[in-house]
Amino acid sequence: MKAFVTLLFLAVLGGAVFWYVTRPGTAGAETYAGLTGDAARGETVFWAGGCASCHAAPGAEGEERLVMAGGTALASSFGTFYAPNISPDPEAGIGGWSVADLGNAMQAGVAPGGAHLYPAFPYTSYTKAEPQDIADLHAFMATLPASDAANKAHDVGFPYTIRRLLGGWKSLFLDDAWVLTNATTDRLARGRYLVEALGHCGECHTPRNRLGGLDTANWLGGAANPAGEGRIPNITPGGLDWSEADIAEYLKSGFTPEFDVAGGEMAEVVQNTAQLSDEDRASIAAYLKAVPAVESAAQ
Structure with missing residues (x-):
């Protein structure tokens, strides 16, 4: 009987802790x-x-x-x-x-x-x-x-x-911590805000662990396509050798330096970034050239 009461107490305590830890928290x-x-x-x-x-x-x-x-x-x-x-x-x-x-x-x-x-x-x-x-x-x-x-x-x-x-x-x-901690200019800070916060680029371009959390050690280093076909590319300097001007133009027109054109889900993204100002697209490009290079995408 004592063992049963102890187990019951532990179960109730565990349930209370679970309920507290998992409660929805708002701002x-x-x-x-x-x-x-x-x-x-x-x-x-x-x-x-x-x-x-x-x-x-x-x-x-x-x-x-x-x-x-x-x-x-x-x-x-x-x-x-x-x-x-x-x-x-x-x-x-x-x-x-x-x-x-x-x-x-x-x-x-x-x-x-x-x-x-x-x-x-x-x-x-x-x-x-x-x-x-x-x-x-x-x-x-x-x-x-x-x-x-x-x-x-x-x-x-x-x-x-x-x-x-x-x-x-x-x-x-x-x-809510920034991945790129050394945004030393206004342009870099704006690019960081657009990429890491509003643009949520890391949600697709960064690999995830088994629980679905972002692997920030490989930030923007490419990831498996959740749809199951191919990979989402590495857009750090280790995988993308375009100039800042090339990146900004791609975000405006969808054309790559090789005169290819954005396709798939990225075509949707370009429809959004094309609506931004030239200054914002340049800020995104500056940020992408400043992030640490990931030489090979995490598998």
Whole structure:
């Protein structure tokens, strides 16, 4: 009987610790309190953040890329995730969200109802974003067309259906520290912000460990394609010998120095970076030339 009571006590204690460690944590309303969004500045955040690449309907072109109806499939080794409707529709989309709601989703990975969001949504990068940029993005997204498209359920199996486990995952991998610590010029600092935070380039170009966390020791050194075909390239100086001008031009036009053209998912990215200023594209290029070289992609 005593052994049973002891085991019961340990089980209850373990459950309480698990519940505490995995609780959804938010940035707090005070982080976003008093911020007034500017839609014009928010448009830059929108394109830098690549929102249309995932949240526009698959195959959308032209003005339809501004309808954030969702539906894009995001394959991973943990299952297939589907980008949700983030249009201003108050029922199907996020039209009822406050700036704090959007901020906590983007920077803490927590939905307004308190549930953990899957890191297929790159909040591990957006956590480095400035709260004012979140407010500006919120203002811009309110100007976009509404869509009543229903969200598609993610295709994941047990135990990944237990969202509470993501609390433990976040304690390991949700970190707002910069990878490039020595951004010594304004241009480098801007490039770092665009690449590491808003642009979330590392989410695709950096290999992951078995738990899905980014291997920052091989930052931007290339990674397996989660769709299962080929590899996402190494874009450090160890794998990309383009000049800063070459990189900036590619981000504007999609043309490589060899007059090839961006294809696949990168073509989507270029549609976003083409909307940025020449100065921002030059900042991204400067950052990519400054990061430590990874001579061979981690396998």
